[in-house]
Amino acid sequence: MELIDKKQEILNFTLPSSPSEDKPYTRVLLQLFGYAGHGKSAFVNSCFYTLRTEEYQMHANTGSSDNIITTDRKAYKLTDTITIVDNRGFGKMGKNEEVIAYAQLGHFLPLDKKVEWTEDFVQIMSQVEDSDLTPNYTDFLVPIFVYSMKIQMPKEQVEEVQKFFMNCRDMTGVFPIVVLTNKLKKCGNNLEEAFRNAGAEVVIAIENYTSEDHIKTRGRCADIQEVICNALKDVQFRLEQPRDPMEERLKRKKILxxxxxxxxxxxxxxxxxxxxxxxxxxxxxxxxxxxxxxxx
Structure with missing residues (x-):
């Protein structure tokens, strides 16, 4: 498919409504996860630059691997149907961070609000309980895992990632799409193989656009579009199967x-x-x- 065709496919994508559903899906949430500083926010900016804007703009603030910028669960409306959610990045995946990560994944923490890494389980689960006051059944969740090719993956992280991927599948019905950033600066380790061994079905290497490096090229745009097109294919595949949004939210909560x-x-x-x-x-x-x- 030509580059312009993929772009239009993304911009024109809509969710089918079913008369048998009281609350049909109305929005796709592309949920970005990963360790802090690996390029999630830069990926948000690259998506907008590739699909929506002629000039590069900083929609999401970016930082380095040791400078955590995103502390909110920030939502960015890419199209009328597609919203990208830049979730707070992991530090060290301890038990508390894992619970909060799954609360974000299950859509039990509010958008555009600060996410605290807290050791107080009462505070964490109270937020989850609060989400039941205004439950959301109409967002289709697609997890995307972002990892920098400049950083070697320690063996202990492989187990963490594998566990996270399986929980993503159980909670959303979709394996995370893996986005490997810094395609041109990779350190030589075979990250694609490591992620496939961890259960990833789709692994795509990209080079994010930045304020310092934003000359549009066909290859860079094609890679970024490929990530979103694969996410939409997962949505279409899952929608071909019987779905009950309310039941699925309850299942996510039970897993959490x-x-x-x-x-x-x-x-x-x-x-x-x-x-x-x-x-x-x-x-x-x-x-x-x-x-x-x-x-x-």
């Missing part, structure tokens, strides 16, 4: 609660101080765990 409960139990086992044990035991007995089988 299961993971959160297991994290609390693991923390209980690691705490020796009596006051910490009592605090966590009380937390595990919270009503939202009691309502869930894994909390019994």
């Amino acid at each position: 609660l299961k993971f959160a409960y297991e994290s609390v139990v693991e923390e209980l086992k690691s705490k020796a101080k009596e006051h910490e044990y009592e605090r966590l035991k009380a937390l595990a007995d919270k009503s939202w765990f009691k309502r869930f089988p894994y909390g019994k």
Whole structure:
């Protein structure tokens, strides 16, 4: 397909509505995840530059690997149907960060609000409970995992990523599309093979546009468009199967609660101080765990 055709395919993409659904999908959320400083925000800017603007613009602020810029769960409307969500990047994937990452993935934390890496499970799950006051059933979630080719992936991260990918599949029905940034500056490690071994079905290497380097080329635009086209193919494939948005949201919440409960139990086992044990035991007995089988 020619470059201009792919561009129009993306810009004209709409979600089919079904008369049998009370709340049909109305928007695709391309959910960006990954470690801090690997190019998620730069990818947002590259998408807009490739598809929407003639001049390069900084829609999302960018930073370096040791300078975390994105602390909000920031949404950027690419088309009437497609919104890119720049989620807060991982630091070290400890239990607390994992729970918050899955809360973002499941769309249980609000858009355009600050995301705190907190060790307080009560605060985390209270936010999840608040999302039930105005539940969203109409967003189709597609995870995209961004990783820089300039950075060697440690062996322990491979296991983290594999676990994250499987949970993405279970929560959204879609394996994350892997976007390898810094295509022209790769350090020589075979990241594509590492991600495929972790379960990735689609791995695409790109070179993001930046304020210093934004001469449009056919190849760079084609790579970025290919990422979005693959995301839309996943949407179309999943929509060919019976879907119940309300049931799927409930499933995502159950998976999140299961993971959160297991994290609390693991923390209980690691705490020796009596006051910490009592605090966590009380937390595990919270009503939202009691309502869930894994909390019994």
